[in-house]
Amino acid sequence: MGFLTLNDIHHTYFTKTSATPALRNINIDIKEGEFVSFLGPSGCGKTTLLSIIAGLIQPARGCAMLDGKNTGKTDSGIGYMLQQDYLFPWKTIEENILIGPKINGTLNHAIKTETLALLDKMELRNVLTSYPKQLSGGMRQRVALVRTLATNPKLLLLDEPFSALDYQTKLKLENLVSSTFKTFNKTAILVTHDIGEAIAMSNRVLLFSQRPGKIHKIFDVPENLRLLSPFEARHHPAYNELFQVIWKELESLEPEE
Amino acid sequence: MGFLTLNDIHHTYFTKTSATPALRNINIDIKEGEFVSFLGPSGCGKTTLLSIIAGLIQPARGCAMLDGKNTGKTDSGIGYMLQQDYLFPWKTIEENILIGPKINGTLNHAIKTETLALLDKMELRNVLTSYPKQLSGGMRQRVALVRTLATNPKLLLLDEPFSALDYQTKLKLENLVSSTFKTFNKTAILVTHDIGEAIAMSNRVLLFSQRPGKIHKIFDVPENLRLLSPFEARHHPAYNELFQVIWKELESLEPEE
């Protein structure tokens, strides 16, 4: 059994007039330190699955176990990063990155020092007393990353964290996130629409089928790509090969509009 | 002298307390049927330059000539496509695509038939009576393209038209736009932040320097790449080469945050 185990997860959204099956029969094992990407058509249930893993939604059936414990309880050791940064605009950067420890009551001097050091590592100096809107998109997303890491989570969930950034910034951030996670040996799940990003960053790519989401196919990223930084990986011939394969597979899933 | 000639264009934005020089000394010649990309750091004046070409802003100095005529007058034969689609949400698709001819008073049966045929060509059938919000992002951007083409402009200005789309849709649209423009032999200027897009789609890439925008460097896209569709071009070895060159050049322009 892996570090994170998803066991036969089903989920359906109900409204008065409709039942939307979102996930069917999801079984995944993720090892500690692994970086996995979720790829799939819009609305196939990727965000729903992340919410279930984070314990924010109770699945209709099945369970998610992290390190042998159910993820449904508070303080589950999971960090969640959203598509936009969702920094609190009325808080300074310092208050923003320390909100996690403050909320779960673990804020102390050591954690504070550690978090500020992390901010330094992200090449963000002298922004402690700034407000989020004074920062560029890339800087904000880095701050959000620090905020997520501040509680030292065992598992990181990243829901399209780079999709709102421009292309160059995105490439740079991919490198930064990848190296940071490797340094701290974090386990992470990345949801993305960008096949290239999925290949460049992860060890495994899980392709989901149309709603209700099922795991359609799993692609292992070749060892030689994994050792490269995302930016370098994108220019490796093996990358193009895998890209074409996944592209075709994805094409076959999305219905013509 | 080319089809479009920009002659020593300068522009400065004024407010009460500040003068923001936006463009300096811009000289460009574009041949008929050419596809040129503008690349450059954020805020370097690309949108300003497009507005000047379209005759929406009067430059402080210099002039833009299209086919020997000043572009400052109405009915200049220029089509402008913005970052988002800006379809009018209260109009049906049909009303939206016919707004151009309606405004400049050229709407007649022939133009209508032609425009509807174009819509068909974009693989958009049966949406005539729909409203924009019923369409997906990619479909909407295609409708916007039809709207721009409806007045049969001699020159097309595209201001980051794909940046709000997800990666796969963007790749497909690049192909569509490229082939459409080739078919109609349109002259076009594309503003983008994506180096890859610039290389894959155009004959020439103009790199602008930091504000005030000047032309920093011009890259000619190799002949063999030009003949490929954008999607194919992205997987050609020559593409990677040029990408690296432009990336480095761009890196050197953007100041570290």
Add this chain to the structure above:
Amino acid sequence: GKEEVQTVRVAEVTRSIFYAPQYVALAKGFFKEEGLKVDLKTTWGGDKTMTALLSNGADVALVGSETSIYVYARGSSDPVINFAQLTQTDGTFLVSREKIDNFTWDQLKGKTFLGQRKGGMPQMAGEFVLKKHGIDPKSDLKLIQNVDFANVPSAFASGTGDFVQLFEPTASIFEKEGKGYIVASFGAESGHVPYTTFMAKQSFMKKNKEAVDKFTRAIYKAQKWVDSHSAKETAETIKPFFKDTDPKLIETVISRYKEQGSFATDPILDEKEWKNLQNIMGEAGELPKEVSHDILVNTEIAKKAIK
């Protein structure tokens, strides 16, 4: 056929049984007999009524004579002329919260008195009567004068004041409900004054002499009718104007007013009454300037009417 029917727009200061003769004239068709069509509108409060008259929103106003003095004193070029008196005494009563068998005015001393709002005739008459009985309204009792006319009864009912100055029918309602007891009448104490009078702008009267004559005649007819019929008959007649009031109550109120001679029996506003009015206003410190009887009052019309 006959003469053309002229419409006269009348603005009354409030809808009150106090003005019974006016409603009798309407209900019995006295105006119609004179060839007038009277269009009655209630404009709550003397200020609004006079405003309506001045801004040509009405031809004739039924309101306290003091307003005509105010208007004149502010320098009107087209003064408002009193031409027919309807009521000749104050119409308010002193109501006590506690039952008092042998009331004397001294008992007001040291108590809280909820009076009418400052600047109006009821307030002035009230203070006049208090002073007449040797009570200084400023020092001998606690005087509340900040409540709008319409809200005085409810303010008292919700617990403000030991004594209150009330119009009918509220005074009678209070007595009936045991909320208070009528212990004295300001009308009986104040003497005859031009309390409510029909008035019109001088320019209107010049242009519509005949109509004013007819109007006054109809009023006089009604005054005689009220005088010669029982309270019960009068109550029956004016009932349509007081749809939501208990007919018994209307009768009680009418008889109370009749007893103290509140309804004028002829439309003549004589000089003595006019003096008394200015005297009361002067006492209250609200008389902007002395105006002689012949300037603002026209008794000719009334005298002609009663012939």
Add this chain to the structure above:
Amino acid sequence: MNPKNETEQLHLQYIKRLNKGHKQIRFYQLLIFLAFFSIWELASRKNWIDPLLFSSPSKIWELLQTKLTDGSLAANLGITLTETVLGFILGTLLGTCLAALLWWSPLLSKILDPYLVVLNAMPKIALGPILIVALGPNLTSIVAMGAIISIIITTIVVFTSFREVDHNYLKVLQTFGATRFQCFKEAVLPASFPTIISTLKVNVGLSWVGVIVGEFLASSKGLGYMIIYGFQVFDFTLVLLSLLIIAVFATLMYQAVELLEKKLIKNG
């Protein structure tokens, strides 16, 4: 169990829970409603509150029935509703036209700006008496009161919305060579349509206030008149009946406008 069936069952369960929740909410709402009126009735009968001042539901009910049968309620209600609707349509229309004028002439809008600020801050209610001086004590002043109270705020809100229309829409039209009038017709006005509709909602409330205050000041019919008259003759049953009827019809009108808003904005 087959997944299709399972989903259906779960859905049924969900709907059952939902319905139960709805029923519970309805129950509490009814409870509050009944409790309010019974306690009122009881308090009035037991003299815990002064029945003269606070009347009682049963008395109000009786009065309602008499007033309904003799038709006087319908007449008064009709008058007030007419005045309110007129005032509210007038206020919205004039306000929107004024806004269009300001949009048309940026110079004019800059010149009038401080005056608009003052007129907006001014409690229009205080103008009531002046209005009667100017227009006379008649229906016109009451309707004017209902309109005046909403014109300025409509102007400001709609003008702001005109100005805030995304400039890129105008850019699109300008590239086709549109005139200022075409820009207004094709983009500015339709883009502000939702704002205009939603000012309707505010204006309907304001017009009620204006009309009621207008009727307080000068009227011989209408619900505001019934309140003033009730006070005059100390008939609180009448006052409270009028208040309840105002509450009901103001709500209905508000809901009607909201419905209209939803319908119109759906395609907007």
Add this chain to the structure above:
Amino acid sequence: MNPKNETEQLHLQYIKRLNKGHKQIRFYQLLIFLAFFSIWELASRKNWIDPLLFSSPSKIWELLQTKLTDGSLAANLGITLTETVLGFILGTLLGTCLAALLWWSPLLSKILDPYLVVLNAMPKIALGPILIVALGPNLTSIVAMGAIISIIITTIVVFTSFREVDHNYLKVLQTFGATRFQCFKEAVLPASFPTIISTLKVNVGLSWVGVIVGEFLASSKGLGYMIIYGFQVFDFTLVLLSLLIIAVFATLMYQAVELLEKKLIKNG
């Protein structure tokens, strides 16, 4: 010419044009102001309008000076301002608290929903007389009037803003294990702060209306009283003076709140 210099020259030209425009606007504004008062004065002197009803600027000016010297204006103004400020703070505070309560208990908010709709649609002005019955003819009722008129709308607007706080902010906090109270304190309340501040702007206007109407009904001091008293004794100069003073101070208060809004939201 060197480009730096050229830019500077162009900037100077631009600023010159701007200033000229500003001066022009100020000129027209002054012109309107002067024209309004002179025409008024003239019309009054020439008897084009009834000087009794419409007074004249010179008479108002004289009265202002007498009232300023004898101190009665300051006293009346002070009273009204106090009442308005109290009413407005009370209305905003209570409304916000009520909104917090509704956010806290979704069940309660669902139950109270129809009642809020009715209370919102109800023209609160009509309740004025009832308030005097309940609270007595004193300062309390006037302040209450000033507060009541804004409570419900504040509740609704603030509650809507509470509910519309981007759920992703809550999601962020929930992944850290935040309680409902922490969510409220850290995200919901601060995110709604701009809305609360901007209801202040609406409430200040509403409170003026409430207080003026309250003073119409029961008062012996204040600007509303001055209007009513002026009518009573036919002193329209006094009425118009009061109206002008109300216009000035309502505007000042509104501007003050707007300034506060700008300051507070800058960091928001």
